[in-house]
Amino acid sequence: MSEIALSKQDLREVTAFAAACAELVLEVFEDDQPDDLRPREAVGAAWEFAQGGERGQVLRDRAWAALKAAKSADTMAAREAARAAMSAAGAAYLHPLAKGTQVKHILGAGAYAARAAELVADDDRSVGDEHLEQAVRRATPAVVDVLKRFPTAPSGGGRVAELVRMLDADLRSLAPAE
Template identity: 40%
Template sequence: MTDGFGQGWTVAYNGAGTVYLATATRDTFFIGSCIAFPWSAILASSSPAWGSTTRQEVPGVPPIADPIASTRRLGENLAMPILPKERDPRLITIRRGGSLTDEDHHLLAEWAALCAEHVLPFFEDACPEDARPRDAIAVGRAWIRGEVPMRDAHRTAFVANAAARGLPDPARFAALAAGQAVAVAHVAAHYLGAAAYAIRAAAASVAVGNAEGARLQELGWQRERLPATLRELVLEDQRTRNDICWGVFTG
């Protein structure tokens, strides 16, 4: 199962009926919320936990009692597909066969960064020492300026996603918004994911009875900051993808 960016793990299987929550970047494999192994160490390892048919449980990492249900919940809560099965060519760059110019790609990336940045305090209040989501937004802006290659920006999305694990919803969604924002460098259509997660963060930060008002307020704040040249495209995209974005763009 992928993590919503088209690559990376959400579960790891130890060969003995035990499944663990996991994820991966190009360089590192993560198990649970805090254990990380370089790929080189994994590939070179002869540990029974990795390299033999008689496998051991990974020390310190509790197995998932119901891996299928847990994987489904992970997909629903962390990696619901923001991207449609059929991509809008207006959100695909010219070099990839679409019609999106670099200038408009950068405008979408900056708007996504604004959306994610607006709810970043929800994360930083919960995790004041964790700079990963803020750094991810900065990397996205560095990509806009031409200072960071797309591949580096794409990898940073996984780092921001990892910061979301195990947190209350407002902080979790704020971190995921940052991950989506920096992922715009790789796939422009992720811009809407940044906006959607930011709205979810705002709605989750208030009492249930006030959530709808908070959702509409955040949605309005975002729309006021849409680039004028892209406003109609984004509003149409919100209507088209609303169902796979938790309905947050209704209104």
């Protein structure tokens, strides 16, 4: 399997994008679990890495903790919001493998955040679409460049996977930066 060149700066750009997407729905989790800071700490760790920090055990631990928080949430919306936080911290661990499955490391936080927002709005898909539009505007040319190095997101999966594919297609359709 071929490898894709990824610099530390590429990883920082992707992680900043993911953190920006995830922080939009932190309140969804916190409204459900007000005393659980694990998703907020995961997003904070993602921002720290994106702004020049180390990609070390603390970042990895915060991602795992956010995933555990998702499992303890009472509502599906809160679970998806915590998964967005987990994905933000996990974005720093994008693997340089030329596989479409890696696209979720780049776009997962945006897709989970969109799904959380849909669920809060009684499963209103237009709310998810709006979140994806915001994510497209938030994506820097560097994020789009990294994404385009990978094959497209794979088919299958549930609504979050569908949102990943929609975001993937929207970002790939952007004109290249001049």
